[in-house]
Amino acid sequence: MIWAAKNMIKYNTHVRMRVFILIWFGQLVSLIGSSLTGFALDIWVYQRTGSITQFTLVTISSALPLIVISPLAGVLVDRWNRRWVMILSDSGAALSTLAIALLITTNRIEIWHIYLATAISSTFNALHFPAYTAAITLLVPKQHLSRASGMMQLAGSATKLISPVLGGVLLGIIRIEEIILLDFATFFVSLMTLFLVRFPEINTVKTDDTKQVGRSSLLQDITSGWTYITAREGLLGLLIFMVSNNFFFNIFNVLFTPFVLSKTSTNVLGIIVSIGGIGSIASSLLISTWGGSQQLIYSLFGFQLLGGLCILFMGLYTSIPLLTLSIFLFSFGLPIIYGSNQVIWQRKVPPDLQGRTFAVRSMIGSLFRLLAYLVSGLLVEKIFQPLMMDNNPIAVSIGKIIGTGTQAGMSLIFIVVGCCTMLTTIAAYQYQPLRLVEDKLPDVIPTSKTSL
Structure with a gap:
């Protein structure tokens, strides 16, 4: 039997x-x-x-x-x-x-x-x-x-x-x-x-939260995803951490093309972007076959830190070989970051609440992505490029490393974005409910029937 x-x-x-x-x-x-x-x-x-x-x-x-x-x-x-x-x-x-x-x-x-x-x-x-x-x-x-x-x-x-x-x-x-x-x-x-x-049909394990929001008004249902997240410090910390670093990543993504084109040709840009794509595919294939780390939160922290370091290096060292290596490593980490984040949410949120909870994540992520798109150009043109003009005191000091002028303004914002990403990751690691989210917050496991 x-x-x-x-x-x-x-x-x-x-x-x-x-x-x-x-x-x-x-x-x-x-x-x-x-x-x-x-x-x-x-x-x-x-x-x-x-x-x-x-x-x-x-x-x-x-x-x-x-x-x-x-x-x-x-x-x-x-x-x-x-x-x-x-x-x-x-x-x-x-x-x-x-x-x-x-x-x-x-x-x-x-x-x-x-x-x-x-x-x-x-x-x-x-x-x-x-x-x-x-x-x-x-x-x-x-x-x-x-x-x-x-x-x-x-x-x-x-x-x-x-x-x-x-x-x-x-x-x-x-x-x-x-x-x-x-x-x-x-x-x-x-x-x-x-x-x-x-x-497949799933017999969901009902928690107190799912019982309370299971059959309620439309307004209560709309807010229930947010209520579920805020009631769990680990998930709320994970949401804030990912939204913050994705905001920095999106600023980098918006500025990457003009940054590279300020240094080289469109053909070289295409090669660099393709190598970055190869890095993402290699990482995705690795996860698909290997299955990933047992402690997903540490993989997430580690590759977020690596991503920030890569952006920092791209701001500091502008040679094409180093840019290419940095974008490969940055792109290699993205599937691991987003994949680890997604699996944690799938394990910790009951299936009958996942639509609402994932929609909240999507809404907040889209809002900050749009904000990153809107502020990126303003940050470069109104703040960072003027700071790196020859007559500015900041340009006199930092300019010895990254140069001065329009191109140096984008280099400076890459340095700032890279440092902010790393500091956010270090701060998130110090927050115990987030660091121990996989251990302290129980998995919500659906029980499947024997047929589809």
């Missing part, structure tokens, strides 16, 4: 992982298609308008719905069937993509159509992210969550590496509306995989 029970568990684990891999593949294909469209539309908007402001508005129209809609989206994810939420979100994004292709084909496209379609697609993505992430907890056994997270990071890393190269090639061969229609076709791959499977 014991032997039969063990075989049944192994069979169920195999089936659930197979279902996850099928869904992951469909989402990967769709993600590549969406990234191709995003890349092509960004170029189309900039070439048509020649305006940096118009170009930036595309990013803002994508970020704002995530901030506004996420709280409600999280409630709907927890109330509805997560597979159908993913189907709905993919279908809505596909239709908005198709509408843009038709407008371009009929020569009726206006810039505001791009903003509107981006906002609509982003609204459906606000549903998709918490549904997909929470569904993984249902599909993947606890011992394989790190591998599943590695596969998700792999999908993102591969997309960032493939889409710009493939998009550039396709734009030289076919028209933009044909690229968008190709994206529309990739949605069918995603939808087909979702229609082919069923998610």
